[in-house]
Amino acid sequence: MNKKKIYTDFPLKKLNTFGFDIRAKQYFEFTQTKEVLTLLKNKQYLLLPRLILGAGSNILFTKDFDGIVIHPNIKGIKITEDFRDHILLKVYCGESWDNLVEYAIENNLGGIENLSFIPGTVGASVVQNIGAYGVEVKDSVEIVEAINIETSELVFFSNHECKFGYRDSIFKNEYKNKFIVISVSFKLSKHPVFNTSYGNIEDKLKKSGKINLSAIRQAVINIRRQKLPDPAEIGNAGSFFKNPVINKSQADFLKTQYANIQLYPVSDLETKVAAGWLIEHCGWKGRRTGNVGVHDKQALVLVNYGSGNGSEILELSKKIQESVFEKFKINLIPEVNIF
Ligand code: EPU
Numbered sequence: 061m062n063k064k065k066i067y068t069d070f071p072l073k074k075l076n077t078f079g080f081d082i083r084a085k086q087y088f089e090f091t092q093t094k095e096v097l098t099l100l101k102n103k104q105y106l107l108l109p110r111l112i113l114g115a116g117s118n119i120l121f122t123k124d125f126d127g128i129v130i131h132p133n134i135k136g137i138k139i140t141e142d143f144r145d146h147i148l149l150k151v152y153c154g155e156s157w158d159n160l161v162e163y164a165i166e167n168n169l170g171g172i173e174n175l176s177f178i179p180g181t182v183g184a185s186v187v188q189n190i191g192a193y194g195v196e197v198k199d200s201v202e203i204v205e206a207i208n209i210e211t212s213e214l215v216f217f218s219n220h221e222c223k224f225g226y227r228d229s230i231f232k233n234e235y236k237n238k239f240i241v242i243s244v245s246f247k248l249s250k251h252p253v254f255n256t257s258y259g260n261i262e263d264k265l266k267k268s269g270k271i272n273l274s275a276i277r278q279a280v281i282n283i284r285r286q287k288l289p290d291p292a293e294i295g296n297a298g299s300f301f302k303n304p305v306i307n308k309s310q311a312d313f314l315k316t317q318y319a320n321i322q323l324y325p326v327s328d329l330e331t332k333v334a335a336g337w338l339i340e341h342c343g344w345k346g347r348r349t350g351n352v353g354v355h356d357k358q359a360l361v362l363v364n365y366g367s368g369n370g371s372e373i374l375e376l377s378k379k380i381q382e383s384v385f386e387k388f389k390i391n392l393i394p395e396v397n398i399f
Pocket of ligand 1: 191192193194259287297298299300301302303322334335336337338340345357358359360395
């Protein structure tokens, strides 16, 4: 076994976009499948608490991690099937998500352009079922290849078997920390159908005067840059909470009380509410407490002004949950993974 690759007391400051200075008791990074298979042969590692960590863009560490952090870092993008209307692209877990989007657009392949500029890795994209501007990664995923940590078996999951939901998949539930995603095969279209109806993408495109993959990417990047803080400047993990889904009857009632509440119908019985709107209307937007706060342009994003720590963010998030519940009787559920 290649012992060199297991580090102890490893700093994770660069592996969490909140930028918290915490450490992992043990840390293992692999760039080839065979390296992780070698690690898994050593059963002592299977007994430790473990965390599979991509770029750390959706995680809140409140303390040092007392176990082994496994950082999948296999790179590579290759076309595995080339059909008349679409291609299958096999992308390894350690590729940056946004590099993949850029690659797709350079090659005139559609399907993921609305997901431009989302931080994180390809491996994590399917765990989280990342989404933005009316598109989710699940819309393009064909197959997920993952290793069963207990048995070292390579397993192929169809899209259906991934049990994708809103910011959710089987890898966050029954298979949480049980599988390591190795690669994802995406089905991308040679004749893309543009999805520009969400928010102000259409307005931005009208201003630029053209509708194509690059223009959509640029519009999304511009919108994200305006609303979301750059983790390289201000630590954050994107949306801290999910947009809650409530009963339609409760939503109808809230609409009578708050005419401009932002609601999205989910089904005849359920409605999604913009959590950012709820948080803003409890007075949190732009508020700072100590070293942490609520972003001034998007209230769903909690930020670390530099010297904050994870417990401060957690405490702030709890206060926000309490006030949203008190005012609207809605429970906010964190979107980030908290450790
Ligand atoms: N809003 C407010 N105040 C705020 C923030 C938002 O009133 O402070 C209102 C907006 O005016 C808008 C509505 O809430 O009417 C929705 O806002 P926005 O379009 O910014 O999106 P979101 O629902 O807050 C979700 C995703 C984002 C994704 C955007 C765009 C979740 C939890 N978040 O945010 O994803 O970029 O839609 O599609 O679903 C992420 O997951 O980390 C993330 C950034």
